[in-house]
Amino acid sequence: MSFDIYAAFQRILNNEQISPPLAAILALTELIQHSDAGTMFELVKALNDGAEDLKKQASNPISLNAGCELFTAFVTLFPHDSANFTDLKKELIHQGQSYAAEALTYRNKIAELAFGFIKDGSILTHSYSRVVMQTLLLAHKRKRISVFVTEARPRGLGIKTAQALTAAGVPSTVILDSAVAYAMDKVDFVLVGSEAVVESGGLVNAVGSNQIAIIARAANKPFYALAESYKFHRLFPLSQYDLPSHNSKILSFPPPLLADRSLQLNTPFHASTPTDSSAPINNQPDLARPPIITQEQISQNNPNVDYTRPDLISLVFSDVGSLTPEGVSQYLVGMFAG
Known part of the structure; x- marks a missing residue:
């Protein structure tokens, strides 16, 4: 199946009124539409795989996890008397879309x-x-x-x-x-x-x-x-640190800039090198000058x-x-x- 669930999730999120959990539910509903599953076991597996794809690609999977969990539980527990599995899939799609519409209220x-x-x-x-x-x-x-x-x-x-x-x-x-x-x-x-x-x-x-x-x-x-x-x-x-969004990069310490400064310190000084009043004495680097830290680095x-x-x-x-x-x-x- 070539259905890109994350692309569907992002497209649905373009609606300002749709939050990530609802977008996840609607994306999983679309997955059912595109699924060739012939049994409930295969359908639940496809939904679980789709949910995992969403979690892997999302920077903050917590809220969409809630939507995936809710919809998968609904599909698993859904009572039905459908004549065949195709009718059941249609009913699940209808129920998913109806729930999302009601949830906006x-x-x-x-x-x-x-x-x-x-x-x-x-x-x-x-x-x-x-x-x-x-x-x-x-x-x-x-x-x-x-x-x-x-x-x-x-x-x-x-x-x-x-x-x-x-x-x-x-x-x-x-x-x-x-x-x-x-x-x-x-x-x-x-x-x-x-x-x-x-x-x-x-x-x-x-x-x-x-x-x-x-x-x-x-x-x-x-x-x-x-x-x-x-x-x-x-x-x-x-x-x-138990949150799914936590990873080793959060609150980490950047490596010291020793390698660059070592290169600078080992650079030979040539008497013929032009100097100006703003350059460090003896062409040595200004070790007291702090590195530049950007807002993007802080955010990451x-x-x-x-x-x-x-x-x-x-x-x-x-x-x-x-x-x-x-x-x-x-x-x-x-x-x-x-």
Whole structure:
């Protein structure tokens, strides 16, 4: 089969309203359309292989993992009375597409649910989240709110959030990631989105979420997370380094520049070599001059997401209700038990 599932995934993601888990579900649905599998065993194997292809090519596989896991479990547990396997595949394709269409309404459900917890005052949010944006815009229509938005480096998506809020007339300002503790006294609560909500009840989100939650707990401010149920993920990390996105390149130390400097030090000095006032004395290299470190290098050496422990999270608002972290664990068990 020549179907390129990652190309399909990227094409679907071009729709601004589609998040990675939904894109993964729709890509797997297209895989069924192109599959020549003749049995359920062959189809499930093709779906698992397709999911692995997506994970290998994605820089951050966590959220799309949740979508792949959900759809594969659905296919495996799907009750059917189809006359033949071809009809079953058609039904699975229809169900996958219908679920994705319905899932686009989940953000509105979450916004309405979270709205009941929002009072007049100031909110701190982090990075960019579609469901958080929808919630804040709804709150702005009925409440008097102002929003502090972190820069959210290395991707800097907080600026996108602040621009969209400002364009909608919501009072907002961008703060440095390092200024969260400084701003926390002005904040009534924290509201963040999610890449995934894991089996422990913890949260995987844009890097910096964990330290914001720690500061909020120290300041006795509520920390709320918004998450569509298709982002619930059967993952149980015990630390940051258990996340699938972690690799040996993150927080690594670059090799010293001894080789280049050795070459420079061994370069013979010629009396006839022209000099100027800016050149080092005796044509020796300036060993005190630091190497140039670019923002791209910093970004590549740092994580995009981090893990926030469940004890730091006040509530998770989802399309299935407002859940405590313990409630998330119970819901996940039930969801994958069929």
